[in-house]
Amino acid sequence: MATIAETPTPPAPKRRRSRRETRNDGGSAVSTYGLLAPMLIVLGILFLAPLYYIFLFSVGLKRFSPTDALASLNGELNAFSTELWTKLISVDVTVLIPGLNFDVPVLVVGIVFVVLLITAVTAGRIPEYGSWIVGVAFVLLLAPFLTFPAGNNLLRLVEFSSEGQYMRLFFKSVSMAMTSSVVAVLIAIPVAYFLAFCVGKSKYTWLLIVIAPFLTSYLLRVFAWKVILGDQGLINSGLTTIGLIDEPLTFLIYSQFTVIIVLTYAWVPFICLPIFLSFETIDRRLLEAAMDLGATRMQAFRKISLPIIAPGIVAAFLFVFIPSIGEYITPTLVGGTQGTMYGQSLANQFVGGAFNWQFGSVMSLFLLGIVLLLTFTTSRFLRAGGGGL
Amino acid sequence: MDGHIVLEGVTKAFGENVVVNNVDLSIGEGEFFSMLGPSGCGKTTTLRMIAGFEVPTEGTIILTGTDVTHVPPAKRNVNMVFQAYALFPHMTVQENVEFGLRIKRVKRDEVRARTAEAIESVQLEGFEARKPAQLSGGQQQRVALARALVNRPAALLLDEPLGALDMKLRKEMQHELKAIQVRTGTTFVYVTHDQEEALTMSDRIAVINDGIVEQCAGPREIYEHPSTAFVAGFIGTSNIVNLRVDRSVDGNAVMDVSEGNRIVAKSDTKAGETLRVTVRPEKIHLSAGGLGDDASMVGGRISDVVYLGSMTQIMVDLATGDSLTVHRLNDEATTTEAKVGDTVTLHWAAANSFVIKGVSTIAESGGDSALDAPDNHNGRQET
Amino acid sequence: MARDSSTFVVISPWGKRLLAAFFVIFLVVLYLPTVLLIIFSFNNGTVAAFPLEGLTTKYYGLAFQSEEIRKALSASFWVGLGAAFFATLIALMASYPLARRNVRGKALISALMLVPLVVPTVVLGVALLILFQRGPGQIGLGLMRIMLAHIVIAIPFAVLILLPRIASIDRRLEEAAYDLGASGLQTFRFVMLPLIVPSIVSAFLISFVFSIDEVVIASFLSSEQVTYPVYLYSGLKFPEKTQTLIPVATIMIVISFALAFGAEAIRRYGDRRLVGK
C-alpha cells in the first residue's frame, strides 16, 4: 500500500523541507491519490458521467433520435429548452383536506416543504421550545402523506392531487413510501428494544436471525407475498375453507395496500439494525439514575432514551423511505394497476411503452433532486445529534 | 557537538502550534537518558522525531555520526517501545519478537537464537506461544522490550513504557529496565512524566517544558541545583523565594528580613538587585541555633502539619505573611512533635539556596509554596 | 453498557412479556414467506396456490435441466464475483488513505463515494443505460455493463465495512512495524492485512450478495444474456412459469442464509483470534 521506505531518502539537510513532508510514515501524496484514483475514476465514469448525460437529455441538448428530422418526428427536443421541466413541475396542485379543497401552485407546496424540512433540522437549537418545534415540523411533514388502507384505495389525511399525471403519481408514491416507512419503523422499534434490553448474551445471534431474511433475494420475498395474498393464496384459501368468505378478498393483491405491506415487510429486518444500535448506546446507568431521581419509566424513556435514539430512528426511516420512493420492482409484481408508482412510469419512458428518454431524464433528475435534498438535510440533522429532541 | 544521538536546533510545529522549540541535545553512547516534563510538553514528539515518524520543521538529527533528519524510520537503527506497547495482536510473543529480524531477512538459525536470547533477557520463557491479549500488562511490556532489543538497536526509544502499570509492578519494572540497560549497554532514551522514575533510573535528564529544554543534567544536579523556577517546581517540592540583595558578604548575597532574621544565598550579586532562590523543604531545619552569616534564619508559626509516613510536612507562616514548606524525617532524633501554632525558627545553609534563572512572576513556577518577600520592604523590583 | 442483570429500569415485567409475544409473532411473519416458498418448491402442481397438490421433487430436476436457468445462474455468478472483487479491491485501496492520511477534500470524496447508496436504482439504471448507449465509448457487452454498474453501488457498501475497521486499528501498530524495518508493503502484508481480513471477506460477501440479487439495473442493462434475478423477474410475471422457478429460488435462499451466517461466523472468528482462544 504505502510506498514509504522503498527508496531511502538520502540524508539531505534542511533543503528538503516541504510542507507536505511532516510525517514520515504517512506515505507520499502520490501514493495517497494513487490509491484513491481507481475509486475516483470508476465513480467519475460510471456515476457522475451518467448523471451528466441524463442532465443533457433533460434539457434537450441530447436526444434519442439519431437525426434532427427524426427527432422532430418523434416529438423530441432539438435544442436547449426547459419545456419538459415545466411540463413536469409547473402544474397546480389541489390540496384536499376533508371538507376543504383548494388549489396551490406546486412552487408554494415545494417552498412549504423546504421550510418545514429546514425547521425540523435546525429548530433543535432554539432553547426551551426547540424540541417541540422540531416535533411539530416533523408531524407536519409526515402527516399529509400518511395513508390508511381502505379497500383498494387509500385514505389520506391530506391529499395532494394534480392535473399533471406525473406529479400526481409522484405524490402518490411519496405517500406509499412514507406510510411503509413509518409502519416499518413502528414495528422495528419494539423489536429492537426487545433485543437490546430483554435478551441476554445471545442478542447478537437473534439480531442476525432478524436481519438474515434481508439478505435473501428481494424478488423471492415479494413473490412469496403473492403466494400469501393472491386470490388462491394462503389467506384467501384459508378464509374460504373455514367459510368466512365466498369470494376471494380482491384488495389483498394488486393494490396500493399490497405494495405498502410488501415494502414494509422487505425493509423491517434491515432497519432493526440502526435502531438496535442506537438503543445499545444508551447507558443503562443513566436510566437508573433518572428513576432513582424519581422519574417514571415513561419519563425516563422520553427524557433520556428518546433523544439518544432519535438519530437512529430518523436514519432508519430514511433507509426505507429513500429506496421506496423510487420503487419499481414491487409495484410491478404486486401493485397491479391500482398500485402504480412513479418509478414505473419513469422506467416506462426508457424501456416501456412511453419511450421518451428526454422526459424520462427529467423525471429521473427530479426524483434524484428530492432524494438528495432529503439526504442532505437529514444528514445535517443526524450530525447535529438529533437536533436536540 | 558529538554524541551518539545529537539534536541540533530541532523545532517541530503542527501548523501554527510550535510543539518542540529549538532543542539541542547530545546523548552519549550507553547512556540512560530521560526526557521529563508535564503532559503535552512535546516529549513524545521529540522521541518520534528521533525514531523518524515526524520530520522536524527545522533542525538536524544526527545518529551515530550520520544526519538522519530525512531518513524514514525503517532505515534508522533505533527502535521504539510505544506508549501502549503496540504489540501485533494477531501474532504470538515469538512472532512479535522475531518480526524485525525476519523483515531484515536474518538467517533462520540466528533469528531463533537471538529471539530466544531476547525472550530470556526479559524473562518471558514459556510464554512464546501466547498472544498479547493473553498476557498481563507487565508481560506485554516485556514483549515490547524484547521486540525492540532483539534488533540490537543503536538506541532504544521508550515512550512512557511503564505508564500503564500499577504502582508495585512499575517499581519492579524500573529495576528490571535499568538492569537490562546496564547488561546490554544499549543507549536508552526514556520519556516519562514521573519525576521519581526519571531520578532513580537516569544517567542524565532533560527537563522539558512547553517544547523547551529547561535543564539537562544528572539527577542529583537537577534535583539539588535546579536552574529554572520550572525545574525547581516540577522536580519534588520546592520553596521559591524572591531575594533582594541588601548586602554582600563573602560571596553570599544576604537579605535582612528583620532583626536577626535573614535569607542568604551563594551569589556575587550586588546589593539592590533581586534574585530568585529555591530551597528544598528537607534542607530546612526547625531547631534554633546560633548560626553565622552564611546561613539563612527566619522565624515563623506552624500553620499546618501533615504526617506523611517516613516524614512530616510542616507549613510555616513567616512574619512576612508568606509560608515555607519544611520536611522533617520521622527518625529517633526527632523527639519533639511539631504542633500547629508553635513558634519556630527555620534555618538552612547558604549552600542550599539556589539562585535560579528568570525573575518573572512566581505564580507560574508551580512550587508548592513560595515565599515572596513583602512589598513594603525595599519595594518590588520587576525586570 | 447495558450488561443485563436486571431489565427493571427499561421495562416492566408485563411489558417484557408483551414485547416477547410481539417478537415471536414478528419472527413468524418474517419467516413465513420463506417457509412457504420452500414448501411450494415441493408442490406437485403447476401454479403456486393453495391447496397443495401433493409433494414431489420433480421440479428440482426440471429446474436444473433448464439451459436458460443454468446460463442465467452462471451469468449472475460471474457478474457477482467480478463486481465483488473489484468493488472490494477499489474500496480497500480508497479506504486506506481516507482512514489514515490527510487527504484534501476528504469530506467531498467521502460524500461522492456514499451517494450511490441513496440514488434510486431506477435513476442509476437509466442513467447508465443512456451513458452506455449514447456516451462516447459505448460498451456493448451486456454482462460487463451490469458488472460495472454493480461495482459502483457495491463500493459504498464495501467502504462502509472496511473504513471503520481500518480506522479502528491503532496507528502505532503500523509505526511499530516501520520502526522494526518493514516497508510500507510489508507493513500492510504482515500487520494490516491479517487484522482486516475478516472485514475484507464480509465486504466481498456483501457485495456479492448485493450483486446476485440486483434486478433493476441489471434489467435495464442486460442484452441477450440475462442474469438470474432478471430471469426470475420476467418469469414471475407469468404464473405458469413460476413452478419451475421456485426450486432454484429455494436453493438460492438457503445459500444466502449460509453466506450471511458464514460472514458473521468469520467476523466473530476474526475477533476471537486476536484474543487467542
Ligand SMILES: Nc1ncnc2c1ncn2[C@@H]1O[C@H](COP(=O)(O)OP(=O)(O)OP(=O)(O)O)[C@@H](O)[C@H]1O
Ligand atoms: N500530529 C499532531 N498534530 C497536531 N498536534 C499534535 C500532533 N501530535 C502532537 N501534537 C500536539 O503536540 C503537543 C505535544 O504532544 P506530545 O505527544 O509530544 O506530548 P507529550 O509530552 O508526549 O505528552 P504526554 O505526557 O501526555 O504523552 C500536544 O499539545 C499535542 O496536542
Ligand SMILES: [Mg+2]
Ligand atoms: Mg507522550
